[in-house]
Amino acid sequence: MFVLLITIVIALFVAMLFVNLYFRAKVLRAYRLLVRGRVEFTAAQIMSRQRMEAEVVPAYPDHAQAIRDFSNYLRRSIRMATVLLVLITLFGGILMWYRH
Numbered sequence: 001m002f003v004l005l006i007t008i009v010i011a012l013f014v015a016m017l018f019v020n021l022y023f024r025a026k027v028l029r030a031y032r033l034l035v036r037g038r039v040e041f042t043a044a045q046i047m048s049r050q051r052m053e054a055e056v057v058p059a060y061p062d063h064a065q066a067i068r069d070f071s072n073y074l075r076r077s078i079r080m081a082t083v084l085l086v087l088i089t090l091f092g093g094i095l096m097w098y099r100h
Contacts, residue, residue, distance in 0.1 A: 002098060009091045016084040023077035030070035037063045046071045 034041075039060045045051045052071055057064045 002095070005091055005095045005098065009088055009095065012084055012088045012091065016081060016088065019077070019080050019084065023073055023080070026073045027070060027077060030066050030073060033066040034063060034070060037066070039063050039067060041067070046074060 037060065039056070041052070041056045045056050049071070052067065056067055060067065
């Protein structure tokens with residue numbers, strides 16, 4: 001049982017690393033397009049879908065898809081990393097409890 005839990009924690013850590021690298025590449029690619037287009041926005045605007053659609057997209061209609069892609073990738077990356085971090089912590093806690 002202990003070996004299985006260690007394997008799960010290691011697999012989750014590797015998954016978190018892969019997800020981080022994958023979405024980092026996607027986010028940076030979309031961000032590069034936005035920088036080239038001189039699109040300006042705040043973190044609050046990107047993290048709120050309503051504010052982004054109401055404030056940023058109308059100001060830069062030529063870059064609407066890049067703005068949406070960037071915000072979606074960023075939100076999805078944060079969400080997935082949070083879930084994986086919670087799972088790693090949970091299994092780590094189980095390992096600590098199981099060891100005693």
